[in-house]
Amino acid sequence: MLGHAYLVHGPEAVGKTTLVLRLASYLVCSGSQPRPCGVCRGCRQVGRGGHPDVRLIERASERRDITIEQVRQVEELVALAPTEAPAKLICIAGADTLNDAAASALLKTLEEPPPRVTLVLTAVDPVSLPITIRSRCQLLALQPVAAQTLAEGLVAGYAVDPPRAQELAALARGRPGWAIRALEEPNLVEKQRESLAVMRSLAENGHYRRLQAVDAWLGKGTFLESRERALGFCVLLETWWRDALLLSQAGAAPMLRGQVVGSGEMPACGPAEITGFLPRIQETAARVAANVNPRLALEHLVLVMPRAGTGPHGR
Numbered sequence: 001m002l003g004h005a006y007l008v009h010g011p012e013a014v015g016k017t018t019l020v021l022r023l024a025s026y027l028v029c030s031g032s033q034p035r036p037c038g039v040c041r042g043c044r045q046v047g048r049g050g051h052p053d054v055r056l057i058e059r060a061s062e063r064r065d066i067t068i069e070q071v072r073q074v075e076e077l078v079a080l081a082p083t084e085a086p087a088k089l090i091c092i093a094g095a096d097t098l099n100d101a102a103a104s105a106l107l108k109t110l111e112e113p114p115p116r117v118t119l120v121l122t123a124v125d126p127v128s129l130p131i132t133i134r135s136r137c138q139l140l141a142l143q144p145v146a147a148q149t150l151a152e153g154l155v156a157g158y159a160v161d162p163p164r165a166q167e168l169a170a171l172a173r174g175r176p177g178w179a180i181r182a183l184e185e186p187n188l189v190e191k192q193r194e195s196l197a198v199m200r201s202l203a204e205n206g207h208y209r210r211l212q213a214v215d216a217w218l219g220k221g222t223f224l225e226s227r228e229r230a231l232g233f234c235v236l237l238e239t240w241w242r243d244a245l246l247l248s249q250a251g252a253a254p255m256l257r258g259q260v261v262g263s264g265e266m267p268a269c270g271p272a273e274i275t276g277f278l279p280r281i282q283e284t285a286a287r288v289a290a291n292v293n294p295r296l297a298l299e300h301l302v303l304v305m306p307r308a309g310t311g312p313h314g315r
């Protein structure tokens with residue numbers, strides 16, 4: 001039996017929505033044990049996104065937030081009895097993008113949980129949700145998957161060659177969803193490599209080049225586009241510096257070498273300098289998410305970033 005409300009949280013593409021859809025299949029499955037069977041009508045409907053008692057609500061791609069109109073849809077849905085399954089499951093994916101009005105409306109539903117309905121919220125960072133919402137949900141944390149486990153899963157479940165599976169697992173940073181997407185879109189791997197190479201050269205360059213790189217990264221988009229790109233920048237920069245930190249400690253993570261941080265010299269700065277800088281990246285991401293000017297935030301960040309590498313230090 002499922003509870004009234006859950007909050008599934010964990011990094012981007014770690015498998016939050018996949019887990020929710022498994023829960024949904026479990027709920028509606030009419031096949032034989034172990035459930036979900038994956039082949040009965042209910043399971044197949046969930047797989048296609050067409051089950052009448054299962055609904056996934058998320059931010060529209062052209063919007064910055066989940067709107068109150070979307071939460072009203074949830075209210076309408078929960079007011080009706082389930083049609084086929086013993087209960088309804090409604091997932092609000094990316095609940096950290098609920099706007100204030102939408103969050104308040106959702107809170108009403110959470111305060112008076114309707115019978116035979118399970119609400120599941122997903123979010124990268126649970127702290128970004130109002131505490132009034134968070135406190136009414138059971139929290140489920142999804143951790144990044146170890147690279148070895150992920151590589152084995154790609155070999156067993158997706159018939160990927162072991163060497164390629166190792167490579168994808170290293171680049172996926174514990175996110176199975178990313179690795180599976182990369183199987184379908186091979187240019188994701190190339191893009192990830194290129195992006196990390198940008199982070200490397202940023203770390204090695206001086207102030208002037210860093211500011212140029214931020215300018216090139218953000219391009220000429222709208223505020224919303226800049227915000228998305230700036231958040232992506234923070235994720236990559238953190239990935240790169242975390243790898244650099246591992247590599248700066250003896251004997252760690254041979255899989256990373258040459259793939260992520262890039263071949264060649266270790267960062268010249270020490271672990272203490274890196275651990276001091278990592279929180280700055282997170283702070284910057286939080287400020288960008290809170291609508292600080294993305295360009296100013298990134299410019300400030302790269303100016304306080306430690307200098308890596310032993311090459312000639314240009315401007």
Ligand SMILES: [Zn+2]
Nearest residue numbers: 029037040043
């Ligand atoms: Zn089934």
